[in-house]
Amino acid sequence: MPRRCPCGTGLALDECCGPLHAGVTAAATAEQLMRSRYSAFVVGDAGYLLATWHPATRPRSLTLDPEVRWTGLDVLATSDGSMLSAEGTVEFRAHYVRGRTPGAQHETSRFVREDGAWRYLDGVSQA
16 A cells, blocks of 8 residues: 655655655745645755755755654645745644654744755745
8 A cells, every 4th residue: 555645745755755855846925835844854864955955044064853753744734835926824733752652743844946846945834
């Protein structure tokens, strides 16, 4: 049975975020990029996270915390970020467990389209 994509679409990983991670296709919308980045955290693909980060805010390196297990994603709101937009925002809540302690990251992320490709610019944590 194919592995379901962690981003929550219900599709198989190979039909959803997998082709984006492999560089076969690019995200068409800001939300699709955000979902694929969440999936990259789940599968431990730091290279994809760095590749989809805007150069102006991208760190030199990225070390993922092996103690964090991502358990679910809720997309709460989107603004702009369509196939015809130059920028967009996505508000989300990403659930995780660290050790035995559950938690959630609630953020509004900003995305910009540069040379036809969506890039993560930055995010603001929400209370």
